[in-house]
Amino acid sequence: MRVFDEAAIRRAVDPEAVVDAIAEGFRLYTNGEVDVPPVGLLHFEDPPGDVHIKYGAIRGDGYYVVKVASGFYENTGRGLPVSDGSMLLYDRRTGEMLAVLLDRGWLTEVRTGAAGAVAARLLAPQDVERIGIVGTGVQARFQLRALRAATRCRKVVAWGRHPGRLEAYAGEMAAEGWEIETTPDLAVLVGGCRLIVTVTPAREPLIKDEWVCPGTHITAVGSDNLGKQELDPAIFARADIVAADSISQATHHGECVHGLASGHLKSARIVELGAIVADPSLGRTSPDQVTVADLTGVAVQDIQVAKMAWAALRG
Amino acid sequence: MRVFDEAAIRRAVDPEAVVDAIAEGFRLYTNGEVDVPPVGLLHFEDPPGDVHIKYGAIRGDGYYVVKVASGFYENTGRGLPVSDGSMLLYDRRTGEMLAVLLDRGWLTEVRTGAAGAVAARLLAPQDVERIGIVGTGVQARFQLRALRAATRCRKVVAWGRHPGRLEAYAGEMAAEGWEIETTPDLAVLVGGCRLIVTVTPAREPLIKDEWVCPGTHITAVGSDNLGKQELDPAIFARADIVAADSISQATHHGECVHGLASGHLKSARIVELGAIVADPSLGRTSPDQVTVADLTGVAVQDIQVAKMAWAALRG
Numbered sequence: 110m111r112v113f114d115e116a117a118i119r120r121a122v123d124p125e126a127v128v129d130a131i132a133e134g135f136r137l138y139t140n141g142e143v144d145v146p147p148v149g150l151l152h153f154e155d156p157p158g159d160v161h162i163k164y165g166a167i168r169g170d171g172y173y174v175v176k177v178a179s180g181f182y183e184n185t186g187r188g189l190p191v192s193d194g195s196m197l198l199y200d201r202r203t204g205e206m207l208a209v210l211l212d213r214g215w216l217t218e219v220r221t222g223a224a225g226a227v228a229a230r231l232l233a234p235q236d237v238e239r240i241g242i243v244g245t246g247v248q249a250r251f252q253l254r255a256l257r258a259a260t261r262c263r264k265v266v267a268w269g270r271h272p273g274r275l276e277a278y279a280g281e282m283a284a285e286g287w288e289i290e291t292t293p294d295l296a297v298l299v300g301g302c303r304l305i306v307t308v309t310p311a312r313e314p315l316i317k318d319e320w321v322c323p324g325t326h327i328t329a330v331g332s333d334n335l336g337k338q339e340l341d342p343a344i345f346a347r348a349d350i351v352a353a354d355s356i357s358q359a360t361h362h363g364e365c366v367h368g369l370a371s372g373h374l375k376s377a378r379i380v381e382l383g384a385i386v387a388d389p390s391l392g393r394t395s396p397d398q399v400t401v402a403d404l405t406g407v408a409v410q411d412i413q414v415a416k417m418a419w420a421a422l423r424g
Numbered sequence: 425m426r427v428f429d430e431a432a433i434r435r436a437v438d439p440e441a442v443v444d445a446i447a448e449g450f451r452l453y454t455n456g457e458v459d460v461p462p463v464g465l466l467h468f469e470d471p472p473g474d475v476h477i478k479y480g481a482i483r484g485d486g487y488y489v490v491k492v493a494s495g496f497y498e499n500t501g502r503g504l505p506v507s508d509g510s511m512l513l514y515d516r517r518t519g520e521m522l523a524v525l526l527d528r529g530w531l532t533e534v535r536t537g538a539a540g541a542v543a544a545r546l547l548a549p550q551d552v553e554r555i556g557i558v559g560t561g562v563q564a565r566f567q568l569r570a571l572r573a574a575t576r577c578r579k580v581v582a583w584g585r586h587p588g589r590l591e592a593y594a595g596e597m598a599a600e601g602w603e604i605e606t607t608p609d610l611a612v613l614v615g616g617c618r619l620i621v622t623v624t625p626a627r628e629p630l631i632k633d634e635w636v637c638p639g640t641h642i643t644a645v646g647s648d649n650l651g652k653q654e655l656d657p658a659i660f661a662r663a664d665i666v667a668a669d670s671i672s673q674a675t676h677h678g679e680c681v682h683g684l685a686s687g688h689l690k691s692a693r694i695v696e697l698g699a700i701v702a703d704p705s706l707g708r709t710s711p712d713q714v715t716v717a718d719l720t721g722v723a724v725q726d727i728q729v730a731k732m733a734w735a736a737l738r739g
Contacts, residue, residue: 110526112427149464149479151488156517162490164464164477171457173466175477175492177512193519197492198514202471203509204494209524211425 112209113422121421124219124251125258127414128382129221132230132386134167134413135354139383142168145408149167153312156183166201172419173199174412178217190214196415208419216418220410222251224354224382225306225328228402229259231385231392232352233304237262241302243295243339244309244315245269245278248330252306253282265289265300270309296320307339309333314367318343323397332364340401342367345374349398350391352380358405365403379403427524428737436736437668439534439566440573442729446538447701448546449482449728450669454698457483458722463637471498480723482514487734488514488729493532505529509551511730523734531733535725537566539697540621543717544574546700546707547667548619548641552577556617558610558631558654559624560593561585563645567621568597580604581613585624611635622646622654629682633658638712645719647679655716660689664713665706667695673720680718694718 113121137143149162158181166173178194185191194214197372198207210216237260242249245267253265265287269275272293279289292298299305307316309331316327318341331339345351345368353359356379360369368374382402386391393400428436452458464477473496481488493509500506509529513522525531552575557564560582568580580602584590587608594604607613612636614620624630624646631642633656646654660666660683668674671694675684683689697717700707708715 110427112425112524142521144466146464146466149461149477151459151461151479151481153481153488153516158516158519160479160488160519162464164466164475166466166468167476173468173475175490177490177521183518184518187518189518189520193521195521199475199494201468201473202496203499203502203504204473204475205504206492206508206510206526209427211521237651239678348632348677351522414448 110206110208112211114211115213115215117422118210119215120417121221122216122418124222124254126260127219127223127417128226128255130413130417131220131410132227134409135227135381135383136386137167137353137383137408138409139381140387143409144168156181158182163408163411165412167409167412171201172412172416173201174415176411177215185258196411198419205249208422210415210418215390216414217411218248218251220414221248221330221404221406222255224404224410225252225330226255226259226402227382228328228352229256229304229326230402231382231389232350232402233260234300234324234393234396239264239266239302239303241298241305242267243298243305243307244331245271245274246308249278249308250281252308252330253287254285260304262304263288266302267291268295268298306366309339310337311339312336313338314341315339316344317341318347321347321399324398326400328402328404329364330402333362333405334360338364338367342371342373344401347399348401350380350393350400351378352382352401353403353405354382355405355407358407359403363403363405425521425523427526429526430528430530432734432737433525433527434530437531437534437733438726439537441627442534442538442732443541443570443573445728445732446535446725449544449702449724450542450696450698451677452482452698453670453722453724454696455702458724459483469495473497478726480671480727482724482727486516487731488516489730491726493529511726511732513730522738525730525733531729532552532726533563533566536563536645536719536721537570539719540567540645540696540723541570541574543643543667543719544571544619544641546697546704547665547715547717548575549639549708549711552619554579554581554617556613556620557582558613558620558622560586560589561623564593564623565596567623567645568602569600575619577619578603581617582606583610583613602714624654625652626654627651628653629656630654631659632656633662636662636714638714643719644679646726647718647719648677650677650681653679653682655679657686657688660717662714663716665695665708665715666693667697667700667716668718669697670722671696671718673722674718676719678718
């Protein structure tokens, strides 16, 4: 059994290279080849914290993976990050523990970013001139980085609620080679970008339907829990394609929940990203289509990224 | 974060010293102070294997524990043990992973043995002259070892279905200081022992009601799953006290299931070991009582033994 710390994992894993593995994971998931039991939960009060235990295996694969992720909300006052996490990789033939990946949540950020890149590959129009990033948090960084593997576009418009954080985001992303501008006006961002990623903790719609031009793709990442919402649900009625990483999750606690509740979306219209990976004709077929992808995060992403880390680290 | 292997854990943890911690864990569990969510399960075929993920925390405690245990049934052919397992210990205030205990299942054997000692302390008569051990597997060893912390008796009668394994068991236990004899006749064992532990994978009753003398305590450890059974259910009707580590588990998949099914036992008669720890007057009150304890294994035992290991190992 080997233990790898976050620094070693960051050195070994190329986030852009994860994108193909995540696409393949979605294909296997949609094809029913992944065992993903219900998430285990522990909830604490005083100090408040939540622990999620996600685990599963791909049929016929050599591994199973257990991820323990936590959020302890008073950690900031202790000089610690709120989120923490690690992944355990086991030999599926013997139960032997092969590796403890002490990535402290980094691999989760990477696999979530990679899912955005998969959605963009399958649904964004060709020749995007500007990428719109809505949100300025950690995952907004990982989303943009992963898009290197999905588009040649390097021009970005970013929006955030907090001017200071928006400038910090723009500065960091510029240093990573992006030609980035910021706007205080979300309508300007939506009107000027054909590939938009929303990565906020918003609890009511940020993106209005009337702002969305033909030929726009939106990936909604922020709504990963009940009560969160980033899109005007009328956008679902407009959309030619509504995709999700997992239909069962998206219709339970993702952005799609709001489209279903308002009647703008019928669940039968939602197509899983894995189905589009298997049959790209289910993805964008013309430059004027409006498309939406709703990401909630599936354990098969953890399995795939843990396997990639192990392959890179085992030497 | 620190990693400890099986050898280090064995050196640091005294199985007899675990008994008090397990008794306290049962008290907290019965008192509703332990969060033990449903067990996570992964099942594999070809090669066959099962993975159990048990996790939980004691309210107000400094830790939470995740145990990943596996059984891969073709491991024997690979020169590996069938069972494997490890425990992860976390700081409950921050989510920080403190320790990976690579005990390979040893701590589970210890905490299960300790539960038998708790039952014997609370329910076995004073001045037992002979301990009866029914079964010759690994846990039959741990049960007997733990009883050092529950009785002064060092005379043992052992029974097993396989003569070779029975002799091996007797030899090993004799080397550990027990005055041990074996018998091919289970009725002789039951008639001659006032403290009996059953630790077999039996699927039909081994111990007949008519063999059981007044003043006998029986701890049934083997029946940890549906379909397993070690006791004639009529023993439950005879018993003055029927105890269980967990009433909800014992009546779902423990030995008690058979007493309930046959009508020899009403669930309202079952008392939890934790209730007897809190109020010993609920335990044995006279030397002639017949008592039964049904052990199925509760996650609070894992929490308690992992904490003891950490306290001994952290230095």
